Amino acid sequence: MTIRVAPLILLLGAGFAAAQCPNVHVFGARETTVPPGYGTAGTVVTSIQNAFPGATAEAINYPACGGQASCGDVSYANSVIQGVAAVANQVNSFNSQCPNTVLVLVGYSQGGQIFDDAYCGGGDTNEGLSSTAIPISAAAQKKIAAAIFMGDPRHIPGLSYNVGTCQASGFAPRPAGFQCPYAANIQSYCDAADPYCCNGSDANTHQGYAVEYGAVALTFVKNKVNAMLSGGGGGGGGTTTTGTTTTTTPPGSTGGTGVAQHWGQCGGIGWTGGTHSSSVPPRIFADLVYVSHRLRCAIHLPGRQRLREPFLLLNS
Numbered sequence: 001m002t003i004r005v006a007p008l009i010l011l012l013g014a015g016f017a018a019a020q021c022p023n024v025h026v027f028g029a030r031e032t033t034v035p036p037g038y039g040t041a042g043t044v045v046t047s048i049q050n051a052f053p054g055a056t057a058e059a060i061n062y063p064a065c066g067g068q069a070s071c072g073d074v075s076y077a078n079s080v081i082q083g084v085a086a087v088a089n090q091v092n093s094f095n096s097q098c099p100n101t102v103l104v105l106v107g108y109s110q111g112g113q114i115f116d117d118a119y120c121g122g123g124d125t126n127e128g129l130s131s132t133a134i135p136i137s138a139a140a141q142k143k144i145a146a147a148i149f150m151g152d153p154r155h156i157p158g159l160s161y162n163v164g165t166c167q168a169s170g171f172a173p174r175p176a177g178f179q180c181p182y183a184a185n186i187q188s189y190c191d192a193a194d195p196y197c198c199n200g201s202d203a204n205t206h207q208g209y210a211v212e213y214g215a216v217a218l219t220f221v222k223n224k225v226n227a228m229l230s231g232g233g234g235g236g237g238g239t240t241t242t243g244t245t246t247t248t249t250p251p252g253s254t255g256g257t258g259v260a261q262h263w264g265q266c267g268g269i270g271w272t273g274g275t276h277s278s279s280v281p282p283r284i285f286a287d288l289v290y291v292s293h294r295l296r297c298a299i300h301l302p303g304r305q306r307l308r309e310p311f312l313l314l315n316s
């Protein structure tokens, strides 16, 4: 008797679970140093939920640190590594409970980087992530309709999904020639004045994307989600090709150590290139690539450390 009843209970159980599943579920990931939650990705997450009644959302639970004491001294690189693992765990676990739900990713700054790494694969040598595999399961990859990156430090010029005025690389760039297998499902917003996803010097630009591009991002997401809800298109490219793994050591850097270790923010710990290649003063000009990388990222540091950064650099 029990043997006959068991399948019925399983069937009812499955039906119940499916009824609890939303049509759309949004994952949001915040930027460095903001408190747990969606951070600046929040307004975009909410606008997507409002566009699809019944849609649910969850924040990626990861440190979002950049080496600050107030963040437990967790380095930027370590935070990204933990973030990529958290994305995979949360997305895979949601997808196994609700395999029919259409998924959307919205990441801001470091939050964009962890979604970029987890959805596109290819590894992240800037942060010591050597595996080039996509850690999101094949089943879940197929249910991701759209991914929005705002101020993603992995930005490089020329990708099909770039939106904005930036024509340079972020501080943790993809290697030249990188292709994401899900390019068609992505929009990555980055403007030239941004110091993190681009080579500018206006931190306000970096914080402004939800306002500047929120409406066009929502339109993109609605089109992609509606197409998947109505049974069209799978998860974009459909192949599981992973990206190339060319290292991103800048020209002129020949493996020094030196002051890069002082600097736990914005990829500094993951910096594997040289620091200064000449002992002849003024050394600050000795390796312009390193110096500009470091100064661009110093803006991430808490106030006093930021002010000290140019002096550390001169004396290193």
Ligand SMILES: *[C@@H]1O[C@H](CO)[C@@H](O)[C@H](O)[C@H]1NC(C)=O
Pocket (backbone or CB within 6 Å): 167, 168, 199, 200
């Ligand atoms: C940023 O990079 C672009 C493209 O290489 C270049 O044209 C521009 O001058 C750079 N801007 C700054 C502020 O370095």
